Each structure stands twice: as C-alpha cells, then as structure tokens.
Amino acid sequence: MNKxxxxxxxxxxxxxxxxxLIVSAPLFYYITERLYIEETDETLILHKNExxxxxxxxxxxxxxxxxxxxxxxxxxxRFNNSGKDTIFYKSYYDAxxxxxxxxxxxxxxxxxxxxxxxxxxxINLVETEDLMKSIAIxxxxxxxxxxxxxxxxxxxxxxxxxxxxxxxxxQIEKFEIDKSDQPKFIETNIEEFNRxxxxxxxxxxKNTSIYHSQREFIENAAHELQTPLAVFxxxxxxxxxxxxxxxxxxxxxxxxxxxxxxxxxxxxxxxLLSKMEYDIYNEKQTINLNEAIEKHFDFFxxxxxxxxxxxxxxxxxAVAIKSNxxxxxxxxxxxxxxxxxxxxxxxxxxxTLSNHSLTFSNTGQSQTLVANKLFNRxxxxxxxxxxxxxxxxxxxxxxxxxxxxxxxxxxxxxxSFSLAF
Amino acid sequence: MCELVINAxxxxxxxxxxxxxxxxxxxxxxxxxxxxxxxxLKRQNKTEGVIIISAKETLETRIEGLQLGAxxxxxxxxxxxxxxxxxxxxxRRKNFKGNNVVAHNEIEINTLSKTVKVxxxxxxxxxxxxxxxxxxxxxxxxxxxKSAIAEHLSGDMADMLDNHDFVYAHxxxxxxxxxxxxxxxxxxxxxGLGYKWQNE
Numbered sequence: 001m002n003k004x005x006x007x008x009x010x011x012x013x014x015x016x017x018x019x020x021l022i023v024s025a026p027l028f029y030y031i032t033e034r035l036y037i038e039e040t041d042e043t044l045i046l047h048k049n050e051x052x053x054x055x056x057x058x059x060x061x062x063x064x065x066x067x068x069x070x071x072x073x074x075x076x077x078r079f080n081n082s083g084k085d086t087i088f089y090k091s092y093y094d095a096x097x098x099x100x101x102x103x104x105x106x107x108x109x110x111x112x113x114x115x116x117x118x119x120x121x122x123i124n125l126v127e128t129e130d131l132m133k134s135i136a137i138x139x140x141x142x143x144x145x146x147x148x149x150x151x152x153x154x155x156x157x158x159x160x161x162x163x164x165x166x167x168x169x170x171q172i173e174k175f176e177i178d179k180s181d182q183p184k185f186i187e188t189n190i191e192e193f194n195r196x197x198x199x200x201x202x203x204x205x206k207n208t209s210i211y212h213s214q215r216e217f218i219e220n221a222a223h224e225l226q227t228p229l230a231v232f233x234x235x236x237x238x239x240x241x242x243x244x245x246x247x248x249x250x251x252x253x254x255x256x257x258x259x260x261x262x263x264x265x266x267x268x269x270x271x272l273l274s275k276m277e278y279d280i281y282n283e284k285q286t287i288n289l290n291e292a293i294e295k296h297f298d299f300f301x302x303x304x305x306x307x308x309x310x311x312x313x314x315x316x317x318a319v320a321i322k323s324n325x326x327x328x329x330x331x332x333x334x335x336x337x338x339x340x341x342x343x344x345x346x347x348x349x350x351x352t353l354s355n356h357s358l359t360f361s362n363t364g365q366s367q368t369l370v371a372n373k374l375f376n377r378x379x380x381x382x383x384x385x386x387x388x389x390x391x392x393x394x395x396x397x398x399x400x401x402x403x404x405x406x407x408x409x410x411x412x413x414x415x416s417f418s419l420a421f
Numbered sequence: 422m423c424e425l426v427i428n429a430x431x432x433x434x435x436x437x438x439x440x441x442x443x444x445x446x447x448x449x450x451x452x453x454x455x456x457x458x459x460x461x462l463k464r465q466n467k468t469e470g471v472i473i474i475s476a477k478e479t480l481e482t483r484i485e486g487l488q489l490g491a492x493x494x495x496x497x498x499x500x501x502x503x504x505x506x507x508x509x510x511x512x513r514r515k516n517f518k519g520n521n522v523v524a525h526n527e528i529e530i531n532t533l534s535k536t537v538k539v540x541x542x543x544x545x546x547x548x549x550x551x552x553x554x555x556x557x558x559x560x561x562x563x564x565x566x567k568s569a570i571a572e573h574l575s576g577d578m579a580d581m582l583d584n585h586d587f588v589y590a591h592x593x594x595x596x597x598x599x600x601x602x603x604x605x606x607x608x609x610x611x612x613g614l615g616y617k618w619q620n621e
Contacts, residue, residue: 226476230498237501240564240614254613261568264498265582280479299578306586326480333578341584 006158044106061113079116101126164188222271269390281324289319300336315353331398334391335360361416368410429453448475459489470511500569506559539602550595557618566615
C-alpha cells in the first residue's frame with residue numbers, strides 16, 4: 001500500500017501520543033488521588049492536634065452533647081476502639097442530597113474528665129472526586145490540544161519542507177524524453193534537494209542527448225538506405241530479365257527479390273516511426289472515420305480474398321475524430337492488414353465502430369497473445385510470420401500521439417484490437 | 422536518346438538548349454534543389470514531362486512538386502518496371518493530348534474511357550485489370566516480380582503489404598477474360614518470381 005511520507009511520520013507520532021495518553025491517564029489519576037488522600041489525612045491529624053491542644057483541656061462531660069450538636073464533622077462518641085488512632089474510609093448517608101457519600105474518618109481515643117471517649121473526625125470526599133474528575137478532564141484537554149497542535153505544525157512544516165521535492169517530482173512526472181521542453185528545477189536552500197535536482201538534471205541531459213543521437217541515427221540510417229536500396233532493387237529487376245539461369249541461380253534470385261522488398265518495407269516503416277517521433281505529423285484535422293475505413297475497403301477485401309475471409313462491419317454513422325489524416329489512414333490500414341495477416345483460412349474480420357471506439361476482431365490462433373510485449377518493435381509472436389514486426393508498434397505510436405488507448409483482448413476465439421478515443 | 426547530368430547547373434544548361442520528351446528529376450542535387458529546375462522549366466515555358474524521383478516522401482513535398490509542374494512523383498526505392506510504365510503513360514499523355522489508345526496486336530486499350538477491345542469487340546473488365554494490363558503490356562517481354570505488380574496495383578498502400586497473393590487472383594482473372602475473348606495467351610508465369618507479357 002502506498003502512503004505519503006507525511007502520513008508515515010504522523011502515524012508514528014499519533015501512536016506514541018495515544019499510548020502515552022492511555023498509560024499516563026490512569027497513572028495520573030491514581031497519583032493525584034493518593035496525594036489528595038494524604039493531604040486529607042494530614043488535615044484530619046491537624047484537626048485532631050488542634051482539638052487536643054485547644055478544645056480538649058476545657059471540655060467537660062456535660063458539654064459533649066453540645067459539642068456534638070454544633071459540630072457535624074468532629075464528634076465525640078462513646079469509647080469504642082482499642083485506643084490507637086485509626087484513619088479509614090467510611091460512607092454516610094447524606095439526607096440533604098439523599099445519597100451515601102464517601103468520607104475519610106479519623107478515630108482517636110481521648111479522655112474527658114477521666115473517662116475514655118472516641119474522637120471521630122471526618123472529611124467529605126465527594127468534592128475530591130469532583131476535583132479529580134476536573135483535573136482528569138483538564139489533563140485530557142491539554143493533551144489533546146497538544147496533540148492536535150503538534151499534528152498541525154508537523155503537517156504545515158512538512159508541506160513547506162517537502163515543497164521543493166514535490167515540485168521536482170511533478171516536473172519529472174511531466175517530463176517526456178521525446179518532447180523538447182526540459183524540466184526546470186527551482187533552487188532551494190535545502191542541500192539534499194539541490195543535490196537531487198542537480199543529479200536528475202544531469203541524468204535527463206545525458207539521456208536526452210543519447211536519445212537524440214539514437215533517433216538521428218535511425219533517421220539517417222533509414223533515409224540514407226533508400227538510395228542504395230533503390231539501386232539494389234533496380235539491379236535485381238534488371239537481373240531477372242536475363243533468361244539463362246540455372247535452377248540454383250533462379251532460387252537465389254527469388255529469395256534475393258523477396259528480401260529486397262522486405263527490406264524496403266522495413267526501411268519505410270522504420271522511417272515512418274522515427275518521423276512520428278519527430279512530430280512531423282502534428283497537423284490535425286477532423287476526420288470521418290467511416291469514410292476513412294470505406295476508402296480502402298476494396299483494397300482490404302482484395303487482400304482478404306486470398307484467405308477467403310469474411311469481412312463484417314458494424315459502423316455507427318458519421319464518427320468524427322481529430323487526427324493527422326496520414327496517420328489515421330496508416331493506423332486503419334495497419335489494423336486491417338494485421339487482422340487479415342494473422343487470420344486463418346475461411347476466417348473472419350469484424351470491424352466495429354462506435355462513437356468512442358474502433359475495434360478490429362479477427363479469428364486466428366486459438367490462444368491468447370502475450371499482451372505486454374505485443375506492441376514492442378520486432379516482437380513477433382510467431383517468428384515464421386511474414387510481418388516485419390513493426391505494424392503494432394506503429395499502431396501504438398499513432399495511438400499515443402493522439403492520446404488514444406489501444407488494447408488487446410482475446411475472447412470467443414477472436415483476437416481484438418480496440419482503440420478508445 | 423537518353424542524357425544524364427549530375428547537378429542542377431548542367432541540368433538547366435541542358436533544358437535551355439534541348440527539348441526532351443521526359444525528364445527524370447531527383448530533388449536532392451549536389452548544388453541545389455530539384456525544384457529550381459521545375460521553376461526554370463516553367464519560366465522558359467517548356468512543356469517537357471517531368472517525373473520526380475526522390476527519397477522524400479512527405480505529402481507536402483509531393484504536392485509542392487506537382488504544383489510546380491511535375492507530372493508524376495515516384496519515391497525511392499521503386500521498381501524499374503514501375504518507372505517504365507509511368508514514363509510511357511506520361512509520353513502518351515503528352516503526345517496524344519489525353520485522347521489515347523494503346524494498341525497491342527489484337528488488343529486495344531482506351532486509357533481515357535477505360536475500355537478494352539479484343540479483335541474489335543469490347544470486353545467486360547475492371548479498372549484494376551486495365552491497370553494491370555497496361556502495366557504488363559508496357560513492360561512487354563520483361564519479367565515482373567510479384568512484389569512489383571503488387572506495388573503497382575496497391576499504390577500508396579504498398580508499403581504495408583507483405584503478402585502478394587492477391588496478384589495471382591488478378592492475373593488469373595485477366596488471363597481468363599482475355600482468353601474468353603479469343604486473345605492469345607501472352608501472360609506467362611515465371612515460376613517463383615512473377616509474370617511476363619510475352620509477345621511472340
């Protein structure tokens with residue numbers, strides 16, 4: 001799965017933060033509570049000490065009832081414990097709120113007028129709970145804010161930091177070696193990105209120059225070959241006029257003649273391919289595809305006769321496209337001839353034209369072709385076939401030049417080449 | 422008579438001095454463009470037939486050449502037989518001003534009305550077959566390879582052809598039609614290579 005770089009760093013941050021939160025929240029709660037209880041206990045002890053120091057010396061048995069009457073939280077009760085100070089939790093029913101509430105209570109034994117009593121002081125813990133809740137919520141809010149802030153800052157920072165990188169990426173994506181516009185990289189103040197840009201620039205420069213010299217070579221080779229080929233052809237034409245050949249010489253002559261005409265075709269097709277790369281056929285016109293197909297229909301029917309093929313057409317009326325007329329014609333011829341060439345005897349060719357696609361289907365070998373290599377130059381499925389291995393490469397190139405999509409499929413014993421425009 | 426010059430300067434000298442039936446012109450000359458010669462011919466009001474022979478095959482160059490007054494345009498490489506029939510056709514057009522009949526023994530071909538007569542009676546024949554017939558007769562007694570015939574018949578589409586079986590069908594039809602009309606059998610098969618119009 002592809003994720004953005006930022007996404008990856010953020011995920012790590014987020015994971016860490018969440019884990020921290022999960023672990024720290026209960027810990028924080030627990031510690032705060034402990035601290036608070038300790039504080040409460042200290043308060044209780046303080047109150048007791050104050051009581052022992054200031055109230056107890058003057059307190060008499062008769063006043064105990066009054067004391068208890070006016071003090072809700074410090075009571076003097078009948079002696080009921082072992083004499084040691086104890087601090088514990090206890091719940092009391094609060095009539096005011098009609099619920100039981102938790103208290104922290106301290107019991108201590110005291111002597112009033114020589115009689116033992118139990119000193120019982122308590123502190124309500126309800127407020128503590130509220131406080132703790134508030135603290136926890138506050139804590140959560142702060143942490144969340146921190147997280148969101150951190151997230152936003154990282155994001156903004158990353159976008160800014162990676163901006164030159166993304167621009168470089170866009171430039172490279174748009175770059176096409178056969179187009180003349182070179183990518184221009186923007187100077188940044190980040191060393192790594194500058195290094196990246198420089199090395200890509202170097203790479204592109206080198207590749208473009210290699211590409212150009214190669215293209216030039218192909219062009220020159222194909223072009224310069226034409227004249228000697230013409231001479232070759234003419235000499236063979238002359239040679240076959242003399243009638244005194246032996247059988248052996250005759251066979252040689254036949255094969256020479258075949259080779260030279262193949263060479264001619266190959267050369268012309270290579271030239272065509274390199275010309276297309278030179279953008280020679282960039283002038284576009286609106287073309288009626290029906291007419292373009294029907295124009296050479298007789299010719300194709302003638303070609304199909306040798307194999308006794310049936311050509312069927314299903315064409316929608318007046319399908320217009322924008323393309324270079326020469327290329328459109330070459331494209332249709334190549335598709336047609338391809339369908340005829342790789343056909344079987346008594347087979348059929350089906351031409352389907354709709355508003356946005358043109359499909360040539362034909363019977364042929366009863367197995368599917370290797371689709372990914374099909375459109376490469378000189379990739380022949382069957383090496384014994386007569387084709388020069390450039391037909392589909394030319395089709396692909398023309399489709400690419402027009403931004404059309406060419407695809408191959410095999411179904412119901414029909415090989416189909418489909419053009420979507 | 423056939424004369425050859427190898428540059429534009431001597432070509433212009435020649436055309437200024439003599440009148441020719443037909444000029445074969447290459448476009449890429451060592452000292453200039455072949456179009457210069459076409460312009461010179463026009464300037465001198467010469468009516469020589471010109472066939473351009475060039476490696477340049479773009480539509481623009483073709484159109485430019487024809488607009489400058491060339492009569493035909495042949496791209497390299499080509500078959501000699503093709504050049505021959507084109508020269509014949511050109512000279513025919515020049516000499517007979519478009520109204521022309523090719524006669525060969527008992528066969529008469531009217532290239533304008535696209536009709537063929539054998540021993541005076543018209544036969545039913547397609548345009549393509551007439552084309553083939555003219556090509557064969559024009560190259561009388563020469564062996565024509567199947568590829569040359571295929572290229573002649575299919576014109577611009579020839580570059581893409583790698584199967585010349587359809588030539589056989591055309592030859593067979595033409596042969597049958599001529600035979601039915603009582604014509605002698607001129608078309609000979611040269612095994613493996615092609616065909617030949619043999620005029621005994």
